[in-house]
Amino acid sequence: MGWLTMPFTSMGGHASAKAYLDDQFTYSREVDGGTSGLRVLASSCPQNRTYYAAAQVMTNGAGGEVFAIICKVLWNPGSKTREQFGYKDMTESMGPCEDGCPQHILDLLTPTDKEHALDWRHRCAENLKRRSRKIADGDRIRLEQPVTFSDGHVGQEFIVEKQGRRVTLRDPETRGRYRISRLMERRWRIVPTTKIHKTIFA
Structure with missing residues (x-):
């Protein structure tokens, strides 16, 4: 109809x-x-x-x-x-x-x-x-397909920066910050990274 x-x-x-x-x-x-x-x-x-x-x-x-x-x-x-x-x-x-x-x-x-x-x-x-997926501040995510932004930048991997409910994505190479609409509905995965923990001396 x-x-x-x-x-x-x-x-x-x-x-x-x-x-x-x-x-x-x-x-x-x-x-x-x-x-x-x-x-x-x-x-x-x-x-x-x-x-x-x-x-x-x-x-x-x-x-x-x-x-x-x-x-x-x-x-x-x-x-x-x-x-x-x-x-x-x-x-x-x-x-x-x-x-x-x-x-x-x-x-x-x-x-x-x-x-x-x-x-x-x-x-x-x-x-x-x-x-329903969870992402945390500092997570590195990789989109299934690269995204082209209004400034001409093409990116696929980003570092997550969270401030409350606001999610900003930072390109790990250019350090530029971006936002992607309906991020949680897109296809992406978290890229495993090695996290260095502080050494605590007794």
């Missing part, structure tokens, strides 16, 4: 993309003497950017298959054309590129044999593993 855009006044009073989409994907309709619909069991939409939901198929009030719904979200309060909110919805079986689904939503999904859905779930799980 394509994008559906609208002004905030068409969101039915919902203050966020998550609230609006939860409502859109929870419904019940009469079909052939019974009812059919969906129920959102859990969802997430950080910063109104990408919406992930575990949706359960409902038939005559009974719950069945649980699959993932993914929406790319447009959130533009200052739109002069009043296209302040928009979304493009997909299911996991369509193999969307967006693969940052939280674990608590993945845990609710029922088993599937659909190839694109299995690939999407695998990519989400791998992203979660990468984001």
